[in-house]
Amino acid sequence: MRFVHARHWGRVLAGCALLVATGLGGASSASATTPGKGTDGYCQDDNGVTVIVDFQGLGGETLIRCAPGKQENGVTALQNAGFELSGAGKYGLAVMCKIEGKPADQTCTGMPPEKASWSFWTATNGGKWASAQVGAQSWKPPAGAFEGWSFAIGKSYTEYPPPRTEPVRKAAAPAQAPASTSDSSFPWGLVIGLGIVVVIGLVGAFVMTRRDLDEKSPFLRRKRGGK
Structure with a gap:
């Protein structure tokens, strides 16, 4: 009969412990927004600005967040909704280069190319998206307004697409009933x-x-x- 050396058993046990810990912990999911700012989903009333970011051809789901309270301008609404921003070179956040790190291939040392840029849109609740006639730092969002950011690839300025999500406030999903404590509280895993x-x-x-x-x-x- 062939026996396993004690050192080998130590390695086996360590490996099993690591697998168990990994299985229990699960894969960590990176947050898509700046922690501690804004709330997920639409603002539930006029006390805030709903911000919609549509990555379009960059991939990824459209993000909808609420910047609560009165917002100084379009950039602060984006920041207070919890989005990570990168401005374009000397222009800073007056010219948006990246939102949530996208597009990843832009250096942000100067003006973004016209055919690979973020476009800025505004709307009232239940209205239609309109291309902003002023820069985001100059826009004064009214209470309950919508602000949209949409990325354009391979299009000229006049062809930039608006966000694909309509600026219509939707109620929050009803909270689910808490699970039975006998099933959820005991750490069976x-x-x-x-x-x-x-x-x-x-x-x-x-x-x-x-x-x-x-x-x-x-x-x-x-x-x-x-x-």
Whole structure:
């Protein structure tokens, strides 16, 4: 019978523990917005500005967030909604280069190219998107307004598309009833994972003990020595 060396069992146990920890923890999901600012979804009343960011051809889902309260201008609304921004070179945030790190291939050292740029849109609740006639830093959003940012690829300024989400305030989804405490509060995943590690440890200990006993047995020593 071939036995596994103790050092090998240590590696096996360490690997199992790592797998259990990884399985219990799950994959971490990076936040798409700046923590601590804004709320997800539409503003529920006129006390705030709803900001919609449509990445269009860049890929990724359209983001909708609320910048609560009165907003000084379009840029502060974008910031207070929780979006990460990068301005274009010496122009700063007066010319938007990136929102949430997109487009990733732009250096932001100067003006973005016309055919790969963010366009700025405004609307009232229930109205239609209109291309902003002033820069985002000069726009004074009224209470309850909508602000839209849409990325254009391969289009001239006059062809820039508005956000594909209509500027219509929608009610928040009703809160789901809390799950039964008997099902959700007890950490079954942790218990099962630890149980797996314990079982593997016991098996390893049994094998090592069996090995020691066999090596100490005079009968096996004689058998292995051919006597």
